[in-house]
Amino acid sequence: xxxxxxxxxxxxxxxxxxxxxxxxxxxxxxxxxxxxxxxxxxxxxxxxxxxxxxxxxxxxxxxxxxxxxxxxxxxxxxxxxxxxxxxxxxxxxxxxxxxxxxxxxxxxxx
Amino acid sequence: xxxxxxxxxxxxxxxxxxxxxxxxxxxxxxxxxxxxxxxxxxxxxxxxxxxxxxxxxxxxxxxxxxxxxxxxxxxxxxxxxxxxxxxxxxxxxxxxxxxxxxxxxxxxxxxxxxxxxxxxxxxxxxxxxxxxxxxxxxxxxxxxxxxxxxxxx
Numbered sequence: 626x627x628x629x630x631x632x633x634x635x636x637x638x639x640x641x642x643x644x645x646x647x648x649x650x651x652x653x654x655x656x657x658x659x660x661x662x663x664x665x666x667x668x669x670x671x672x673x674x675x676x677x678x679x680x681x682x683x684x685x686x687x688x689x690x691x692x693x694x695x696x697x698x699x700x701x702x703x704x705x706x707x708x709x710x711x712x713x714x715x716x717x718x719x720x721x722x723x724x725x726x727x728x729x730x731x732x733x734x735x
Numbered sequence: 736x737x738x739x740x741x742x743x744x745x746x747x748x749x750x751x752x753x754x755x756x757x758x759x760x761x762x763x764x765x766x767x768x769x770x771x772x773x774x775x776x777x778x779x780x781x782x783x784x785x786x787x788x789x790x791x792x793x794x795x796x797x798x799x800x801x802x803x804x805x806x807x808x809x810x811x812x813x814x815x816x817x818x819x820x821x822x823x824x825x826x827x828x829x830x831x832x833x834x835x836x837x838x839x840x841x842x843x844x845x846x847x848x849x850x851x852x853x854x855x856x857x858x859x860x861x862x863x864x865x866x867x868x869x870x871x872x873x874x875x876x877x878x879x880x881x882x883x884x885x886x887x888x
Contacts, residue, residue: 647785648749679781680843687840708774715850716843
């Protein structure tokens with residue numbers, strides 16, 4: 626798994642590629658927590674290049690969503706790959722996260 | 736019907752799960768499954784492996800993950816064997832009512848396995864756990880497929 630982060634005035638975009646599984650989910654969790662600790666309230670996850678998303682990754686995303694919404698922010702998806710979309714749907718979590726067709730649309734929502 | 740068998744054994748480390756998932760992906764394609772079905776099969780395999788490492792073996796690397804894949808056209812049988820203490824993943828976890836903001840995240844891996852596979856069975860033989868997962872539907876319609884009750888035992 627690799628990721629890059631780009632911060633805007635009201636939102637940070639985290640682009641993730643590769644596998645989000647039990648080997649890598651803690652790294653993603655740390656990254657998202659760091660952003661929140663820096664005061665970032667809104668996060669967009671660009672999942673266009675995610676090739677695998679297991680329950681370990683989904684647990685990190687659900688936990689992070691709860692924390693960030695409790696602080697008045699939100700975490701949303703942009704341009705999610707078919708595989709990432711399937712993982713959310715299979716786990717029954719597809720309605721939990723707002724999803725936008727591209728990052729521009731997601732940025733515009735904040 | 737001609738059947739091909741593939742077998743691979745790896746030490747039970749998290750970083751080895753990807754290797755097993757890739758084997759399942761290749762086998763699913765060989766069986767004639769489309770990419771989404773093949774992904775579902777490797778997702779179930781990954782969840783099963785994570786369960787063994789995280790909840791079966793006392794420490795990562797204490798044992799092996801032995802994967803056997805039986806392939807025919809339109810059918811895949813995935814068997815995962817380990818030497819951890821007995822654990823039966825074939826029991827479908829209870830669906831829970833949940834608040835929109837607070838979904839339950841425990842047991843998610845088991846739910847994924849049962850949702851995407853057609854049949855899940857477990858046996859304990861000679862000190863080993865055997866989890867067998869069947870997939871026979873090569874071209875599922877995603878929504879109706881994932882939401883069906885198939886696989887619940």
